[in-house]
Amino acid sequence: MASTRVPRSSVTSASNTILLDDHRFHDLLPDEAWGRLPLAIWRRFSKRFADGETVVYVGTIEQASFTSAGWWLAQLARIIGGPLPLCSETGVPMVVTVTEARGGQIWTRICTRSDGFPQVIHSAKRFAGPTGLEEYVGCGVSMALRIFVEHEALVFRSVGYSLQLGWWRLPLPASLTPGDLTVTHSDLGGGRFRFALEIVHPRFGKLIRQSAVFMEATS
Structure with missing residues (x-):
């Protein structure tokens, strides 16, 4: 599976730019858990990029569903930039880009x-916060994440939300959060992988689910 890189000035060959020495995700897991990941996931989350370089993934949305409460949650989240899917349409293309930035990665x-x-x-994944990994979604709102390996998939789970105002970081009470967010990255072989998002509220149950199948774009 060839990769597309979009550096600041020009595209350089993969052999010159891909280094499997990014240990930031690995360091958040025990060695035993990291070792249970398929090789393709290990490589995908171990690539070292220079600041400003981008990797592009292209895919198709295969599943998208909302409850009534989930639909309203997605609409309300537009106040802070719309970090949640708004449409339940399937079979349509989806593109994800991951750009290296100082202190983390910008996901579009x-x-x-x-x-x-x-x-x-x-959103921006930052290697900071109480768990060593957090996702910033805009307007000062971020969520702390923990990662796990389950059934040979890499799983990201929210473990708390916060609002940052200048130097102040204020934990948000559970009543002001959407519930537990889980993102699962599972390898499908042949260069393909599934990326699934799910939000479950302790009172209203499963609110939103979206999954898509991707491949890394060819140069």
Whole structure:
């Protein structure tokens, strides 16, 4: 599976830019757990990029569902930039780019729709916070993440939300959060992988689920 790199100036050959020496995700797991990951996932989360370089994944949304409460949650989240999927359409293309930035990675998700412009979702994974990994979604809101290996998949789970105002970081009470967010990255072989997002509220149950199958873009 060839990779696409988008450096600041020009594209350089993969042999010159791909180094499997990024230990930031590995360091968040015991060696035994990391060793249970398929080789393809290990390689995907061990690539070292220079600041500003980007890897591109192209895929198709295979599943998307909302409860009524989940739909309203996605609409309300537009106040802080719209970090949640807004459409339940399936079979449409989706593109994800991961750009190396100082202190973490910027993730951009482009969800196409048959009508209207695509939805663009931005977030930043930062190797910081109480668990060593957090996802910043905008307007000062971030969630702490823990990662696990389950059934040979890499799983990200939220373990708390916070609001940062200047130097102050304020934990958000459970009543002001959407519930537990889980993202699962599972390898399908042949260069393909599934990326699934699920939000479960302690009172209202499963609110949102979206999954898509991707491949790394060819140069």
